[in-house]
Amino acid sequence: xxxxxxxxxAGMARQVMVMPVTLAAPLMIFIGALDSSLLSxxxxxxxxxxxRVVNNPSEVWYFPLFPASGSVIGCLALYSIAxxxxxxxxxxxxPRHLERVRAIYHRWGLVALVIPALLPPPMxxxxxxxxxxxxxxxxxxxxxxxxxxxxxxxxxxxxxAYFFRNEVRKMIDWVGENLAGLLLAGVALLLLFIAVxxxxxxxxxxxxxxxxxxxTD
Numbered sequence: 001x002x003x004x005x006x007x008x009x010a011g012m013a014r015q016v017m018v019m020p021v022t023l024a025a026p027l028m029i030f031i032g033a034l035d036s037s038l039l040s041x042x043x044x045x046x047x048x049x050x051x052r053v054v055n056n057p058s059e060v061w062y063f064p065l066f067p068a069s070g071s072v073i074g075c076l077a078l079y080s081i082a083x084x085x086x087x088x089x090x091x092x093x094x095p096r097h098l099e100r101v102r103a104i105y106h107r108w109g110l111v112a113l114v115i116p117a118l119l120p121p122p123m124x125x126x127x128x129x130x131x132x133x134x135x136x137x138x139x140x141x142x143x144x145x146x147x148x149x150x151x152x153x154x155x156x157x158x159x160x161a162y163f164f165r166n167e168v169r170k171m172i173d174w175v176g177e178n179l180a181g182l183l184l185a186g187v188a189l190l191l192l193f194i195a196v197x198x199x200x201x202x203x204x205x206x207x208x209x210x211x212x213x214x215x216t217d
Contacts, residue, residue: 017051021059024052025066032070036129037077042121045071049154053161054169060162064154071117071150072143075129079142082133089134093127094201101131110137110145117149 012031016024028048035041045067053060082088089098101124104112113132116125132142161168175182 016048017055021056021063025063028052028063028066029070029073032067033074033077034070036071036074036126038081040126045154046120046157050157050161050168053158054165057162057165060158064151064158067154068147068150072147075146076139076143078126078129079133079139082130083136086134089130092130097124097127098131101127102135105131105135105137110141113142113145114149117146118153 012027016027016031019027028045031041031048032045035045049064049067052063056063101112110132113128116123116128129146
């Protein structure tokens, strides 16, 4: 059932790891934009950045800028959609979660974006991006915060990969050998999480038949 997804991800990751940087850079930007907009590819940017630096250590100084730039583009797309109205938010996210995020924004402003942009899943991220658009925060400041936070995140992984590339290479080889099982396990855990979350929400508010879906990193 998921053979196409496994083959696509494995092929894409291998290609980005070995292709010339002139081709890898735009592809990495494209993947970063997809991941940060309406399509979620959890931690794929981190994984590819690490693998790329392991195989091309000299690129540690600039390669993390590509997924960071792509993330900014994807976040701006989601931000622009959410800025058009509240209906997008109400269809995608649970009202209780939206109220919590709004309260955080009212207290901290755009600084509230920093932690979600830095941390990987299960830290929610896209709900913060979409809410920033709905609240009308300036697009320039929004993009700057995302760029700074994402750059720090990807440089962190790249520097670790640079100094521990022998150990990371062994881990990447193991992941490659067990990729199918890992992806299937990840999908199963995600479906279980969604089912349990839906059940808990139904038990808490049986009269509320609509539950939102929270988009993460």
